[in-house]
Amino acid sequence: MNDDEAAIRELLALQVAGWNAGDPAAYASVFTSDADYVTFLGDRHQGREAIVASYAPLFAKLLRGTRLELEASTVRFVTPDVALIHSRAVVTKSARRRSRGVRINTSVAVRTDARWLLTSSQNTTLRHLAQRLMRTLASRHRDTGGSLA
Numbered sequence: 001m002n003d004d005e006a007a008i009r010e011l012l013a014l015q016v017a018g019w020n021a022g023d024p025a026a027y028a029s030v031f032t033s034d035a036d037y038v039t040f041l042g043d044r045h046q047g048r049e050a051i052v053a054s055y056a057p058l059f060a061k062l063l064r065g066t067r068l069e070l071e072a073s074t075v076r077f078v079t080p081d082v083a084l085i086h087s088r089a090v091v092t093k094s095a096r097r098r099s100r101g102v103r104i105n106t107s108v109a110v111r112t113d114a115r116w117l118l119t120s121s122q123n124t125t126l127r128h129l130a131q132r133l134m135r136t137l138a139s140r141h142r143d144t145g146g147s148l149a
Helices: 005-018 023-030 050-060 128-143
Strands: 031-038 045-047 068-077 081-096 097-111 116-125
Touching: 005 068, 005 081, 005 097, 005 116, 023 050, 031 128, 045 128, 050 068
Parallel strands: 031 116
Antiparallel strands: 031 045, 068 081, 081 097, 097 116
């Protein structure tokens, strides 16, 4: 792992620490001021301040006491100053129960003058049943000579 990848993984650790502290400003501090952020529900927030504003009420009530577990599975440098990051994330309410499901997160980090920051992030909830259903339907359709397009 090179220094840039280590810096990006540390950036993600800071984001997790902000979530786990219930601190929307700390959670959003890893984003550029003009970042684009899409939640697992499809809500789009533009800019760090919008991310803070969207998470403040969530951390105060619905997400209070939750923990974010995030594992960056790949960090791929598109250019020396731009990295594509794929992660798996789970939000837990207690140590015994995973309450929010597994999400796949795709983020873009950019090298700024001072450090790496996220400029874009998209969360998608894994839907295992829907994935199996689509694979089954695609297989049946393919077996009958049909086209999905």
